[in-house]
């Protein structure tokens with residue numbers, strides 16, 4: 001049972017995006033029905049925007065509408081960052097966990113872990129046939145956002161070359177610095193699932209409560225531009241969506257290579 005997850009972790013480690021530290025890390029979250037999601041570390045040239053593997057996995061779970069995590073297995077011992085992250089999320093989002101080792105945490109309410117069944121599909125049920133539909137679906141995705149701090153839900157869909165879409169929502173943390181936006185959530189989910197930028201076709205974004213305000217924040221622009229400068233970003237507007245490439249959203253961006 002645990003050996004299945006260990007084997008998965010080894011595979012996920014190869015998906016980590018760590019061109020700066022060269023130190024990959026990965027996480028696997030197991031749900032009550034035996035399905036699981038990966039999370040990998042995603043570094044950034046603007047170093048503080050790096051997404052730790054646990055953060056990546058937990059925000060993927062929220063975007064996919066799953067909070068019933070029964071086990072967390074990490075490739076590295078739980079560090080202070082991961083501990084702070086988990087504590088700030090636990091109260092309202094996930095169950096409480098007890099350590100079984102420094103790399104395995106089990107929900108206190110769980111007596112027997114389920115047999116692993118397979119990877120949870122990261123895809124939104126609908127494919128997009130035109131931009132307006134992409135925005136309509138992104139608005140629906142926003143229903144999964146976790147926004148106790150701002151009450152400002154955001155939803156997005158990252159469309160792949162085969163028409164499938166990966167959802168992203170903003171997930172707020174009690175410590176605001178650990179809040180993750182919808183766009184970075186979708187991008188880091190895609191990387192965790194081994195779906196790299198060569199396959200990204202477009203991103204559809206909606207700040208549902210204030211469509212006219214829809215626009216990626218600076219941090220998201222910096223993260224997206226590192227992976228896919230030409231990605232078209234369709235932004236919700238009261239009438240017609242407005243499209244801009246990531247590159248045009250961040251002229252003169254900083255990059256190491």
Ligand code: THU
Nearest residue numbers: 150152154170181182215216217
């Ligand atoms: N937010 C996003 O998710 N994406 C954006 O493009 C703009 C901002 C979220 C982050 C935070 O939860 C809330 O909106 C207010 O900043």
